[in-house]
Amino acid sequence: MIKYSIKRLLLMIPLLFIITVIVFMFVHMIPGDPARLIAGSDATIDEIKLVREKYGLDQPLYQQYISYMSNLFQGDLGTSIQAGRPVAEMLSERFMPTFWLTVVSMFWSLLFGIPIGLVSAVKRNKWQDHITMVFAVSAISIPSFWLGLMLMQLFSVQLGWLPTGGIDSWKHYILPSITLGAGVAAIIARFTRSAVMDVLKNDYIRTSRAKGLHEYTVLMKHAFRNAMIPVVTMTGLQFGFMLSGSIITETLFSWPGLGRLLINSIVSRDYPVIQAELLLFSFEFLLINLIVDLLYGWLNPKVRYGS
Amino acid sequence: ACGNNDKNDKASESKGSSSDTFTVALESDVTTLDPHDTNDNASYTAESAIMEGLLGFDKDNKVVPVLAKSYEVNKDSTEFTFKLKKGIKFQDGTDFNAEAVKTNIDRLADPESKLKRHSLFELVKETKVIDDDTVRVTLSKPFAAMINNFAHPAAMMISPDAIKKYGDKVSQRPVGTGPFTFEKWQHGEYLKLTVNKNYWNKDLPKVHNIVFKPVPENGARIAMLQTGEADFIYPVPPTDTKTIENTDGLSLVTKPSLIVKYFSMNTMKKPFNDVKVRQAINYAIDKEAFLKVVYNGYASEAKSSIAPDTQFYAGQTPYEYNIKKAKQLLKEAGYPNGFEATIWGGNSSDKVKMMEFYKQQLDKVGITLKTVPMESGTIGDKIWGVTNAKDADLELYNGGWSPSTGDADWGLRPVFGGEEAFPPNSYNTSYYQSNTVNSLLNQALQTSDTAKRKELYGKAQQQIWEDAPWVFLAVPDLIYAKKDSVDGVVMQPSGVMDVRGAEKK
Amino acid sequence: MKPILSVNQLRTSFFVNGKEIPAVDGVDFTINEGEILGIVGESGSGKSVTSLSIMKLLKDTPGKIVGGSIHFDGKDLLDLSEKEVRELRGKEIAMIFQEPMTSLNPVLTIGNQLREAIKKHLKYSRKKADEHAVSMLTQVGISRADEILQQYPHQLSGGMRQRVMIAMAMSCSPKLLIADEPTTALDVTIQAQILDVMKDMQEKHGTSILLITHDLGVIAETCDRVAVMYAGRIVEQGSVYDLFDDPKHPYTKGLLESIPRIGKRQERLHSIQGNVPMAEDWPAGCKFASRCPFVFDKCLKKEPPLLNVGEGRTSRCWLNENERKEEQVYES
Amino acid sequence: MEIKHVEKPAKSSRFHDFWVSFKKQKVSLISAVFLLLLFIVALFGQYFVPYDPAKVDYGQLFLKPSAAHLAGTDAYGRDIFSRILVGARISLSVGLSSVFLGALAGSALGIISGYFGKWIDSLIMRFCDILLAFPGMLLAIGIIAILGTGLMNVIFAVAIFSVPVFARIVRSSVLEMKSSLYVEAAKSTGAKDTRIILKHVLPGTFSTIIVYFTMRIGSAILIAAGLSFLGLGADPSTPEWGAMLSDGHNYLNTAPHVTIFPGLAIFLTVLAFNLLGDGLRDALDPKIKD
């Protein structure tokens, strides 16, 4: 397994290389002149030129790519045009807040999503199912800005229990993670429901009932794990999305994460930062893929032994 | 209510925001702490708590001396001589003297330093130390508005030792003469400043720490003020002013800005090449409704091409809302049935709202407006990517202009300065070309005679008003909110805040 | 002998698209303690559904028990709550399913699946449960048992899986074992082993066995009594010897004649002509009438009841009416 | 001709079965009726609105819901209820067609990827990885740059966001099905890959697709709104539900009804689609019939 993982990780290197090309081209292709955007809304043409020269934006594209790549190979992600700071430093300080927020949100989503999905699968078309459906659909169709602001109004302004923003303590995690996790919990709940319903039709479920097992055991031990495969796919995807930082949640709760950095860098076309972020996100998705595959193997011994 | 306050205190305790810490929630991140390389108000606001310039702006945008005791300008506005205050030290112990000033001005004036604010000082030919507390700056050509550049926050003084020691990284470790010293900067989260015990003005500062927090979401910023996590927030969107007004213990402060909201009309393109059409459109927009719908009343009608607080402002007779007259003018111009036009603009919700408003208004005079909001980079390319004015697709552009230096030249030249100001060089999105205005603006720069300048700028404003390359709309207010117990923050019309005197009672 | 299970007038139907399809239509039989009862019959005649009904495992199908009673050890299973039935399942009544390939959970180890019932019903500790599981696997002829415990179903061949199923069913020494074609997937040498194991069980623990199979050879070798099903009903019942020696019902006769015999040169096999009618168009009279070589008027008008035709023998045929008329067992 | 005669009863009986089992699902039936009404509103909404949805009245900004204005008025004094009715058309067409396109393309990719495996699988999956890693906003800006603005392009852009997710989900269920014996059996009859995919693999992925499809409609309406604020939308004055909802963001404290009513419209629509989806899923699954 370790060998396999290492192999997969090594395979990522050429892939990331290809991604740099795509990313670089795409980023430069989208309209917008970073020099103009960063120099400010009332910059003179000279100021703009200055920025352009300072960051080598006046050079031909291939040259920019070559110098970008040669820096990259030396482990240098470049310098932000906007902040004038090393991109690596910026990413690393933004990564952890987003990462922890993602972990906590995912924790909620799974904690609520899976049991809700199980209940609604077992109580298919009963009132429990309908109630959970209404919850799930609400969580999907309520935009997160609305949910976030409502939570903030209630728990921060009215009740004064929780802070409105920042990342100082565990209390700061509660509202943003609920905001971010609600929609994901809904998706997970719906997928769990569907997957469990599919699994419950299998013969081995009948076998386990024939052993006299409690319905709960049948569900949790026999149905659940088999149903987890599609759920894991979905969870992995959502985890990836969250790891790229949620622009809305981070904005709402003044979270110093990747999402806000991303939006700022896109708005100002801060090429080095955008490129580095895209590379990071691609890497995250590749890594998540790997983890999901390993999880498949853990969940499904057939995959594990490759037959 | 009182009850509410109790709760707020609880919340603020958890934040560790205590009575000697002044917390400011701003919309945007502080991006840098090097004033010479800054172009955003949030950074200037933070920097001006740490650093000071020779001159500065007061709350009415008048130039006042700060580190300079006094200054003199020669007749043709080429030589600026500053007398410095004595006994001032930078926070790192370095003396503030003429040598320090020279280091700073030289840094700004050097094109190789590639500082964002180099352009403000690109005319500087030489900076000379006359004696320990006298320094003279010579320009390569006359530029009367230069004094405003010295007052601009970009011209704040950084400790020469720090510049030497940190180089470019001085943006992360600023050292100035101001009442607060840099303590900690957690990017994206907060910037913390603490008291400078050796500050030259013994009255200041009045709080121990200042914390700046970027809180991009309007609702969150207001919530922070409500819970007591922030003492002062800026900006407050006009739509939310009621919330502040309805909360006990909070107050709303407004102040006219230097911004003029307009939409420009491409005077080189049909039908906007006809002044009658442009005037007709000016008549066709109900400014009063505009102020209400877009700004919730927190703005005033624009009565010139620059805002009242800008130097040498000269108010004009407004184009009143008059559909009949507008239709009449259109008819005269040969468009009795109106026409179709496209307006470009930014994509923030207030800008979209404005454009929608224009559309509704112009509909009444038969002009069908297509509104195209665009993301900032895209619109930048579409307008400023055009090198030949004739090729411009631009018809109407929903814009706003604010001269951060507060002087009339910067208020007028970039937007009305003729061919030289056409995109991509500058911001003349109406492709306005008037020889009269050009020569008035040039003359005004050649002299330091204030009365003369006032007259020249007045004439220029009048001409522009009549030619109506813009639809002159509004001068919005700056709106901020604070706890009642908080005082001493001075909001400058440019939008930069002076928090040096902040206090909590 | 005391009956351990007696099924009376059991009727189970499927409800599909609003239609009722009676799969089991009034089945009666009893199994005595320590007895092996074989059930043979046309495929689709309701053998599996009968066994699922006894286990009350129709939950996830559109099937429902619509009538009759199932007495097990003195209790009517149909009156028991789900909880009480759970206590019986696996412990008192165990079942081996027809499909060995899909009846084991693919993601759990064999050991894990074996231990479950042992831990639940016998309340063994894990270690003891493991030992028990190993001994059960050894009993069904799997020798590397402790190794197999760690493996997953897909690593086992069909035959091994089926033996695991058997070990699982027998692990709590049930009073009644229902085996639905337990050896269909196996070759004869393994089949022989497994039948031996089951017989051992029966001898050692006195387990009663309900053995469903198509293989009349297996029936002949293992069963004490046989019931023959046709179209949702029992058509004949009796001891193996009686049934093989002297089948009463024309269907049974046809069945016995259809058996291919090894080493016998046959050009064609005997077969019963025609097809089993669908439940929807079951005739008013005898359901076998359309295929019966001895059919006469009465058969088409009225369905015969189960007639007692000898010591412990019943048959559902008008032909037997004249043979032994005095005792009519059930009227349906 | 004759051929058709024979085919007909077969088909109608199939539909009949579906209908019989679908009819039993009361909740889904109600949802279907609701959606039918919604489609009628989308088609003919503009003929029975109480007010002209474009009519502004600066004297009546942010009126609270009342008998005169069922859902109140917005920042220009327009009647929100009328706007919701008229907006149904755009929101539904954007929501449905974008998800449909995305599901179509995504499922196609997922099926090809899962079914054919090997290098084509890696290629498609890596493509999806990159697409996934690209932040939506950046992608949107790129799409405008390439395609220009317009409603069709909004649909297209939203569809693109859905593609990789559908591809992933579908692929994993195809992988499972591919190894099934019935696919092997079909292959042994000589069926071509296309037939196997269409007849044997695709129907098996429906239950997964339907779940995500119906969930995605709401998100699509919201994403489309986000795009129109990026300037990708056709015209920001169109009464699109998502745009109305996002616009209300600015007045959440002072005039919450501006957000709540369009939000409610989206919620009910998505709920109806989900319930309908559950019903369809059950009705199409031969094993679940009760």
Place this chain on the structure above:
Amino acid sequence: MNHEPLVEVKHLKKIFADSSGLFKKSKPVRAVDDISFIINRGETFGLVGESGCGKSTTGRMLMKLLEPTEGSILFNGQDITKMNDKNVRSLRKDFQMVFQDPYASLNPRMRVKEIIEEPLIVHGLMTSSERERKVHQLLDTVGLSRQHGSRFPHEFSGGQRQRIGIARALAVNPKLIIADEAVSALDVSIQSQILNLMKDLQKEFGLTYLFIAHDLSVVDFISDRIGVMYLGKLVEVGDRDSIIQNPKHPYTKALLSAVPIPDPHRRKERIVLKGDLPSPSNPPAGCPFHTRCPVVMEQCKTEMPVLSNMSEQHQVFCHLYDSKK
């Protein structure tokens, strides 16, 4: 019966080596280990053997559902292992398979009718009304009623499902049918119907069968020649009479003795095999059967037996007959 070979299998091998194993490298499974046999045109070749000995795998390789690791399969003289997909597809009209697992091989989402007519559609045969008639006829043939056509597979009993699979295979009048345990789930009356039918069809159309089963009495009835497999190897091949009346290999003998006799009075003594079933991923050295062989010799444990010709029609791989070479 002519003795022209329709199918020639030469040194066929299938090793399931796993390449995609995530966690552990499992050992390669030698499912089919170098077997050769011939099926003549119009005859039935019966394949019997232990469960897991590779019968289905052989069948699937003949169907080209699995790529052989080694060896060749000649169909009508053409090597199908070297054929491309397109040619194989058109060839599939000529060979059809009945799968061992009746349920898993039927698409749960298709109606029986659709399942049966699929091969007809695939090969573009007949109009839809003809197809409908054909389906009805096939349903009759396998003993199902027409109404069964509109049901789904899960609504059937195990035996009924198997009949659906048989009907599907018969639909296109193939030349070769590979029947993998085609009748083992059926009750004897249906079984005899099907077997008779298969024989009739064979006579009428000159069909060729590869009949995989473990019920020796069935194999005895239908086959012309029989092959006995054990652990991936063919241990004995011969015409039916030699194998049934005069089995040579100890495994064949054990098999025959284990066949249950449908006569309760003759509960007989069988040769009960002792010892453990070896696993194909770890086959024993020497003769694969030596671990369970009642007459094992020293030689068997190390040396692989080679082919001994008992007669022209009867070959066996066993050291017992080494001298007779």
